[in-house]
Amino acid sequence: xxxxxxxxxxxxxxxxxxxxxxxxxxxxxxxxxxxxxxxxxxxxxxxxxxxxxxxxxxxxxxxxxxxxxxxxxxxxxxxxxxxxxxxxxxxxxxxxxxxxxxxxxxxxxxxxxxxxxxxxxxxxxxxxxxxxxxxxxxxxxxxxxxxxxxxxxxxxxxxxxxxxxxxxxxxxxxxxxxxxxxxxxxxxxxxxxxxxxxxxxxxxxxxxxxxxxxxxxxxxxxxxxxxxxxxxxxxxxxxxxxxxxxxxxxxxxxxxxxxxxxxxxxxxxxxxxxxxxxxxxxxxxxxxxxxxxxxxxxxxxxxxxx
Amino acid sequence: xxxxxxxxxxxxxxxxxxxxxxxxxxxxxxxxxxxxxxxxxxxxxxxxxxxxxxxxxxxxxxxxxxxxxxxxxxxxxxxxxxxxxxxxxxxxxxxxxxxxxxxxxxxxxxxxxxxxxxxxxxxxxxxxxxxxxxxxxxxxxxxxxxxxxxxxxxxxxxxxxxxxxxxxxxxxxxxxxxxxxxxxxxxxxxxxxxxxxxxxxxxxxxxxxxxxxxxxxxxxxxxxxxxxxxxxxxxxxxxxxxxxxxxxxxxxxxxxxxxxxxxxxxxxxxxxxxxxxxxxxxxxxxxxxxxxxxxxxxxxxxxxxx
Numbered sequence: 001x002x003x004x005x006x007x008x009x010x011x012x013x014x015x016x017x018x019x020x021x022x023x024x025x026x027x028x029x030x031x032x033x034x035x036x037x038x039x040x041x042x043x044x045x046x047x048x049x050x051x052x053x054x055x056x057x058x059x060x061x062x063x064x065x066x067x068x069x070x071x072x073x074x075x076x077x078x079x080x081x082x083x084x085x086x087x088x089x090x091x092x093x094x095x096x097x098x099x100x101x102x103x104x105x106x107x108x109x110x111x112x113x114x115x116x117x118x119x120x121x122x123x124x125x126x127x128x129x130x131x132x133x134x135x136x137x138x139x140x141x142x143x144x145x146x147x148x149x150x151x152x153x154x155x156x157x158x159x160x161x162x163x164x165x166x167x168x169x170x171x172x173x174x175x176x177x178x179x180x181x182x183x184x185x186x187x188x189x190x191x192x193x194x195x196x197x198x199x200x201x202x203x204x205x206x207x208x209x210x211x212x213x214x215x216x217x218x219x220x221x222x223x224x225x226x227x228x229x230x231x232x233x234x235x236x237x238x239x240x241x242x243x244x245x246x247x248x249x250x251x252x253x254x255x256x257x258x259x260x261x262x263x264x265x266x267x268x269x270x271x272x273x274x275x276x277x278x279x280x281x282x283x284x285x286x287x288x289x290x291x292x293x294x295x296x297x298x299x300x301x302x303x304x305x306x
Numbered sequence: 307x308x309x310x311x312x313x314x315x316x317x318x319x320x321x322x323x324x325x326x327x328x329x330x331x332x333x334x335x336x337x338x339x340x341x342x343x344x345x346x347x348x349x350x351x352x353x354x355x356x357x358x359x360x361x362x363x364x365x366x367x368x369x370x371x372x373x374x375x376x377x378x379x380x381x382x383x384x385x386x387x388x389x390x391x392x393x394x395x396x397x398x399x400x401x402x403x404x405x406x407x408x409x410x411x412x413x414x415x416x417x418x419x420x421x422x423x424x425x426x427x428x429x430x431x432x433x434x435x436x437x438x439x440x441x442x443x444x445x446x447x448x449x450x451x452x453x454x455x456x457x458x459x460x461x462x463x464x465x466x467x468x469x470x471x472x473x474x475x476x477x478x479x480x481x482x483x484x485x486x487x488x489x490x491x492x493x494x495x496x497x498x499x500x501x502x503x504x505x506x507x508x509x510x511x512x513x514x515x516x517x518x519x520x521x522x523x524x525x526x527x528x529x530x531x532x533x534x535x536x537x538x539x540x541x542x543x544x545x546x547x548x549x550x551x552x553x554x555x556x557x558x559x560x561x562x563x564x565x566x567x568x569x570x571x572x573x574x575x576x577x578x579x580x581x582x583x584x585x586x587x588x589x590x591x592x593x594x595x596x597x598x599x600x601x602x603x604x605x606x607x608x609x610x611x612x
Contacts, residue, residue: 146451
């Protein structure tokens, strides 16, 4: 193995930390979801097939990290981390459907509807979304104040709804094959991807009793992170390695999707992603070393291969 | 107009009361949902198209009535009533999709996906489900204790999820074209239809501070109501008037759906519905005249035409 370049060691540590967080999130998901054997089995198989298909758990890790850096035991916010991963997974199942993006593979595995059929895939997505809100209620049992749990629930619902993530997906589908402005492209990305990242850091921070200023800074961080993340997603679709990505590349071009590389060209899009990562790092200054995990997440974006 | 037969006057009053409750629920839905003009418009048009398509608002009325009969101002529980109607509507939008029941008409109107396309219909359903949970959080602003709001949220999520309504739909789809037992048919109906009626009366009662015994009685009522309601639904599909129903009849037979008339024959199925209605009325004895609305609802089932 080559010696790590500048930042290599830090990145390695960050990946290890993400891996640890992902492990405890996976264990929590396993506890919160109905067992495979629960009747009717097929929907629980489909829910678990998609949620344990190898996601990076970035949204869940953001919840844990935001709570932890403000002094709250990360284990106590696991219901919020798990809920965000359920919402993220449901959105992928529905986005992959033939009526939407019509994708056959995700993370090197056949998509949910390819394995279980469209009807079960739709219902498994619905069930994950519903379970997310049931799971959020478990935060109360972790000793958080009931009104804080309600505030977090409300923010997550707003971020996932028609003025958030779903709104972004609607405009994304609507924009296929037509020329769109930078404003609309920004709307798509900030809603489809940014809203859930923002809800993730804010949930963890709110539960940890963050001050308004801290919430403001974390929201700025998440917005920049979401944008950088989405731009690299688009770039990987153009230039990435299909094996590492676990899905076909060139899908955006084929579907005439609106993308930053499409609007600005690859080089300028890459520059915009780098600028957003810088913005992420800058925004975290006041937190000092406590924010190292979020810093590492921002730096990781530029080296993403999947 | 013919003079009302025995019970005719009571039924007329009940219909008027349902109409009044439906009106205030509709006004609440209009307040809670994003306006038609909100970007992206198409998803908000689709959400409103389906939710204002002429539903009877039985679930919402159950929330109001259960709270009112236990001494709580019905207006204060409107967020719960609206949330249940959003969940019911989302389930209809998704059930009507080509990959599910593939229905073109509902309540005399083209189904959501026929008007807006499949992608928008899926997303509008998702958005209504998400909005339901955001709306439940508004109960806190009505002065209910935050932990009671969380308990209601948790019950509604459980009733709507893969161990509730979605579970019923999964087994229903799975049972098309095959012979099934009475146990499985009971599972389908108690989950697909009963769970949400039960969640409705329990939500209203929980918010009104019901005792365990009252919750128990109301749960029994709702289970019997849901079953009677579903049997008459099945009977109307066999013998109803397409104009009054607003949808094609004979669909269950064509799709080889598992139904009570199919399992028991029309006559015995009708008898079972009547027995359940009696059970509903009996269960309410301890409530006295306060439960007249719920009594009227049970009696209405046997005279349903749509």
